[in-house]
Amino acid sequence: GDRKGLGYWRTPDDFNFSNMEINIQEDDCLYLLSDGLKDQNGGNRNLPFGNRRLLLLLEELDTMPIEARHQAIITALKAYSAGEPQRDDILVAGIIPSSIINN
Numbered sequence: 001g002d003r004k005g006l007g008y009w010r011t012p013d014d015f016n017f018s019n020m021e022i023n024i025q026e027d028d029c030l031y032l033l034s035d036g037l038k039d040q041n042g043g044n045r046n047l048p049f050g051n052r053r054l055l056l057l058l059e060e061l062d063t064m065p066i067e068a069r070h071q072a073i074i075t076a077l078k079a080y081s082a083g084e085p086q087r088d089d090i091l092v093a094g095i096i097p098s099s100i101i102n103n
Contacts (some may be wrong), residue, residue: 001018027098029066029094030096031092031093031095032092032093034088035088037049037054037090038050038053038054039088040077040086040090041081042080057076066094066096
């Protein structure tokens with residue numbers, strides 16, 4: 001996708017986002033998220049959670065039942081932030097397209 005923020009004041013109102021095609025397999029899970037989780041400070045050096053740690057977390061979730069993923073994200077966030085105040089809104093939505101299509 002395009003590296004442009006939605007709703008960011010520097011993104012022109014008439015910016016044309018590229019069309020993108022994604023091949024989704026039957027058991028894939030799509031995550032829609034804000035930047036709040038990756039920007040949350042914590043850890044030994046009080047640094048942001050970061051993209052790499054977030055991708056590793058999402059890869060770990062892949063083997064879990066969907067019902068357990070919510071708690072796993074909350075547990076990882078609490079462990080990492082270790083009492084640091086929340087900096088921003090945090091949104092993580094996981095969608096398994098086959099569960100919508102097949103039901």
